[in-house]
Amino acid sequence: MLGLITRRFGNVRRTLTRATVLPFLVRCAIAVSGLVAMAVAWPFALFGTQYFVPLAAVALYPAFAPRGRAATFAALTVIAGWLVDTAFQDTRVTLWRVLVIATALYLGHSLTALAAMLPYDSIVNIDVVGLWVARALAVILVSAVLTVFALGLSAELAGGPFLVATVVGLAGAAAATLLIARLMRRP
C-alpha cells in the first residue's frame, strides 16, 4: 500500500516536473470554461454552497482527463442545470446567460478536443494553440450573432418562441442529417 502511494506520488511529481506551459494553459482554460458554464447554468442560489462542490468537480474533471467521457458528462450536467433553472424554477431566459453558456460549452468542448491529443509534456508551437483558439472563437462569434438575431426574432414574432424553435430546430436537424450522411459517404 505504502509502495503504491509512493509510486503514485512519484508519478505525480514526475508529471509536474515534465509539464510544459501551453498544454497546462489549455487545461486551465478547460477548467475555467467548465466552471463558468456550470455557475451560469445552474441556479445562482447554488453558487457558493456545498451543493456546488460536486458540480465544480464535474466541471473540472475534463481538465484532468480530457481523453475520456468526462467532457460529455460535464456538458450534459450544464444542460441539465439550465433546464432545472429555467423549466422548474421559472427563471427568465436572458440573452447574456444563453451567450455565456453557449460560449463556455463550445470553448470547453473544443479545448478538450485539443487537450485530448496534446500530451502534457509536449513542446508546442504557439501557432497550434493560437489557430485552434481563433477557429473556436470564430465559430462562437457566428453563433452569438445567430443567437442575438434568433432571440430578437422570437420576441418580435407573434407566434412566440415555439414556432422559432421548431423552425430553427428542424433546420438544424436537417443540417445534422446532411452532415452525418456526408460522414458516412467518406471513404
Place this chain on the structure above:
Amino acid sequence: MTGPEPLLRRAVPPAASAVHGSGPAWVPTRALGRAVLLTGLLLVLGVALGRVDLVLLAAPFAIGAAVHLRRMPRAAPELLVGADEELLVEGGQVQASVTVTNPDVIPYDLVVVRTRTSRWLKLEHADRPFALTVAADGWAAVDLSGDALRWGRQDVGPAAARVAACGGLLACRPVLTPAHGVRVYPVTDPFNAIEAMPAAAGLVGAHRSRRMGEGGELAGVRPFAPGDRLRRIDWRVSLRTRDLHVASTLSDRDAEVLLLLDVLGEVGLSGGVTGSASVLDTTVRAAAAIAEHYLQRGDRVSLLEYGASARRLRPATGRRQYLTVLEWLLDVRPDPVEQDHDFGVHHVSSDALVMMLTPLIDPRSADLLALLARAGRFVVAVDTLPAGAAPDVRGPWTPLATRLWHLERGNVLGRLREHGVPVVEWAGAGSLDLVLRDVSRLASAPRGR
C-alpha cells in the same frame, strides 16, 4: 552491468496500431461524437419543449462541425526520419530531423510527433513529444540536434505521429516510421609504433624485410655480379680490394596486420566518449588507432572477430580500407560462444602479425593465444580490461573471490608470456613498441618450435 531502467511510459505506440493495419487511416474522435450528441439532444429538447434557447445552445456545435467538416482529409500523412551523413566521430555534433508531410488539401491542425533515440545520442528534447501544424500540401520538420556520445550505429527513431484535422473532429491512426541509423565512428588514440614488423611479406612497402632487394637498409657488401646496378657499386671497398663490390640492401616490403577482436563478452560500464571505457570501447578504439597507423604506413590490415559469428574483413591497404575498417567496427557487438568450437588457426596468415585485443577473461581467449603462438604465428595480446574492473559485490565473499580471480588471471598472463605471447595493456601512443621489438626479435630466430 547496466543499471535499472527508469519507469517511463512508451514513447512510441505499439506497432499494431500503425497505419498499416486494417481500417481507414482517419477516424472520428470523441469530440465529433460529443458534438453530434449534444447537437442532437439540444435540438430534440428544443423542438419538444418549444425552447429556442436550447436550439441556440446547439448552434456552436452544429456550426463548428459543419465548418470543420466541409473538407475532409483523404490520404495518410507521411513521416520521415533523417540525419546528416557527414563523417561523425564520438563527441561530435549530430543533426537529425523528423519531417511530417501533408499530401492533403486541408491543413493539419495538430501533429504530435514522438521519437525514440539511442541512449548514446544526447539530442535536445528528444524525450518529449512535439506539437506542430502542417499547412495543406506542405511539410514541417522537427529538428533534433545534440552530441553523439559513443561509437556505433546509433538509432534516431522509430518515430510516430498522430495527426488531428477538422478542428480535432477527425484523427489519423498513428503513423510509424523505422529508425534511421547514424554512423558514429570511434575516436582513435594517437598510436605510433616505430619498431619493425616481424614478417614483412608483400612486394612493396615501408618495412625492411629479411630478404635482400631494393631498399634503403644496408645489409652488407658483396662482390659485383652480372645484373647489379652500377649505382650500387661501393667504390671505396672496390678500390681497397681492387675488385668491384656492391652494397646490398634489404628490400622494403609491406606486412599484414591481423587485428583479432575478442568479442566473447562485454565487461565494464561504458560512459561514452567522456566517461569510462568498457572492454568493447577500448577494443574498438584501439583497433581503429592501430589500423589507422599501419594503413598509413602502407601495410595490409585485416580484422577478425573471435566470437560466434567470426566476422572477418579481408586484408587490404590504403585509405579506402581505413574507411572500411571504421565501418566494420561499428557493428562490433558482444557475441558470446556457448559451446567450444574450433576457431581454426588456418584462417590466420602465417606471415601476419596478429594483434589480439582481449580482456583475457574467458579462458578460451588465452587458449587461442597459446594455440596461435604454438602454430608459429607472431602474436601480441593487447589487454583491454578496464583498470579496476571488478564484479558487483553480491556477498561477503565477493572481494575475496575477485582477488582470487585477479591472481588466477595474473597466472594466465605469466603463462602466456612463457609461451612467447607478449601481453601489453593498451595505453595509446607507443604502448606496443616494446612488445613489437620482442616479437621482431622472436621472428628473426629460426622457426620450427
